[in-house]
Amino acid sequence: EVQLVESGGGLVQPGGSLTLSCAASGFTFRNYGMNWVRQAPGKGLEWVSTIGSDDTSTFYANSVKGRFTISRDNAKNTLYLQMNSLKTEDTAVYYCATRVTGSDTRGQGTQVTVSS
Secondary structure (H helix, E strand, C coil), X not given: CCEEEEECCEEECCCCCEEEEEEEECCCHHHCCEEEEEECCCCCEEEEEEECCCCCCEEECCCCXXXXXXXXXXXXXXXXXXXXXCCHHHCEEXXXXXXXXXXXXXXXXXXXXXXX
């Protein structure tokens, strides 16, 4: 069974930083691209970032480019999202997500709240 477990969310002031982690299990992590998506209160899911299976290709939404960094540790089956210069509009539940054998899966999410 594919499982994704996010952690690292919390309350942070504008301009602050957080690092999210996503522990993956139930599939061969190193073979799959991974994504971060988020859902702000009252809004739909928004794609944030993608990393290729070999860690050489990364992509970012314009809203986070230059502030967020996606990375992965294939030895630890873990995905990361380093978030710097956080803004109030980054407040959302953040999910890691992937597609394994044609089925989309995401974790339970971790809440990030940016507020003074």
